[in-house]
Amino acid sequence: MQFTFATASKILFATGAARRIPELAGTLGSRPCLVTGGHPERAQWLIDGLTQTLREPLVVPVSGEPDTEGAAKAAEAAREAGCDVVIGLGGGSVMDTAKVVAALITNTDDIYEYLEVVGRGKPLDKRPVPLITAPTTSGTGSEVTANGVLLSREHGVKVSLRSTAMIADLAVVDPQLAASMPPQVTAATGMDALTQLLEAFVTRKGTPMTDALCREGLMRAATALPLAFEDGEDMSAREDMALAALLSGICLANAGLGAVHGFAAPIGGRSHAPHGAVCAALLPHVMEANLRALRERDPDSPSLHAYREVAVMLTADVACDAEDGAAWVRELCEDLSIPTLGELGVERGDFGLLADLAAKASSMRGNPVELTRDELIGILEKAW
Template sequence: MQFEFATAPRIIFGPNSSKDIPDLAATLGTSVCLVIGSSSKRVQWAIDGLKNKGLTPHIISISGEPNVETISQNAVAARQAGCDVVVAVGGGSVLDAGKALAALLTNHADLLDYLEVIGKGQPLTQIPVPLIAVPTTSGTGSEVTSNAVILSPQHGVKVSMRSSEMIPNIAVVDPELTKDMPPSLTAATGMDALTQLMEAFVSNKANPMTDALCREGMLRAARSLHVAYDDGSNSSAREDMALASLFSGIALSNAKLGAVHGFAAPLGGEFKAPHGAVCAALLPSVMEININALRKREPKSPSLDAYTETAVILTGNVNATPEDGIKWVRELCTDMRIPTLKDMGVETTHFSDLADKAAAASSMKGNPVLLSKTELTGILTLAL
């Protein structure tokens, strides 16, 4: 057995832990680039805190998915502002933008030179500036991952800028910051976290350390996602989901993902739908196709046992089968009103192109079994 394991050097978890961000930023630099979402009002507390510390920030607002042009332009602006530390406060898109900007502040080549699939995938030559990542949603685990997902409208796909040096220096996970998420966002981000935990658990790159995190994360998500969806003010549920998201980010960085995220990249690039909702719409179909393919071609694969254990964790039934896990996920998606691929605008005419792009996606490398194009299009058929 051989594996490597890496995560953020420092993780700070707990209610109201975000109040320490100005002090933390002051230890890392003198000129702060603050990356936020579309509304500055939601993070006024961070702006005020940094100003009170004498760190009036250069603010970059990310609306929607970070794309190649937006990141490139803002990197130039942040360099001109002399920023030497980045604080990113927001959802997965904001954190991804923060990671990319921290890297581009010291690595000045064209962004495409660093992007996978559509670019050259070149390694960083300089260490990024220090980064503090502060999630306000519970889903992507981006606060502890080594990649930034960036949309290329020109290519109609989301791809990654990736380096172990891009893992944030400090992850501050404050469950209180997630309490104002509406039910639809709670559902989408929560399903993203659950998907990441499940894909990392059955991945062909899983290891004992990621397995432990996935088991704990799935248990917490199984008991608390629906609760958080029904009652966003439930502190225990929000804490569980914040931990599930955190664990999912650590797990996926060290064990890779699978076909759900392989499809999520091209689907997210071509159709306007939340990443987590896309993952949720695909998850039960990917489970079904993967399980059938493993039984036919690799019946002794440990991933089959992992699917069974996943079902036991999700359902709480020690006698659960992989099919029981599929049923549980489908029912959860229905209860939380997750849209189907058809609702997102996907049609059968898109299947062939989407299957080809998914097969080429970096996330597909962790899928527990190599899927044929027929099986890939079968996933889309089931998910439609």
């Protein structure tokens, strides 16, 4: 047995914990850069707190899909302003941008020098400035992941800048921050967390540590997600989903993902559909395709046993088989009113290209079985 495991230096999980961010930021730096969503006025409470405790922050709003050009410009502005601590308050796009900004403040080459797939994938030369992440959704787990996902508009694909040095120094997880999410955002982000936990559990790169965390997260998400969708003020469900999302980020950072996320990057690059909704639309069909391929080509794979364990955790039926897990996920997607790929704007004419791009995606390397091009296109057909 041999594996490595990395996560945030410190995780603070508590309702109300976000109010401590100014105080905690003061232990890491003196000139903050605050990355927020497209409406920074919603973070005025934090802007005021940082101004009173440290100095007025440089505020970087992120609207829509963050792209390579915007992240590079934000990093340059933060560098010129002398920012020595970065705070990301928002969803996955905001926190991913914050990670990239923190990295590029100290690593000053062109951003494409460091990007995967479309760039050189050059390792970071210098450690990023200290980073605090605080999620306002419960889905991406970006608060503890080692990469920042950006859209390369030039190439029409989402790509990562990746390094374990980019994992946050402090992740502040306050379930109260997600309480205002509307039902459809709750559904999409929650399905992203569920997908990440499931893919990290059945991957070929899992470890005993990630497996244990995936089990905890899957059981919580299976129960809590429908409850949070029905009643956003159910704080017990919100806490469970915040924890499930946090665990999903830890697990994907250490065990990788699979075909769902292999597809999600090129689909997101071309259709700009919400990432979580894309993952949800694909998940049951990827599960079914993987199970068929494993039974045909690798019937002794440990991933088959993992899929059956997933089914037991999701259905609470010890007599079920692996395929029952996929059926449960399909029913959950219906209950959560998850749109199809077609409804999300994916074009049938792009299926061949999307399959080719997905096959090259880094996430695909963790899929429990290598899928053929026809199998990949078949997934898109069923999800459409």
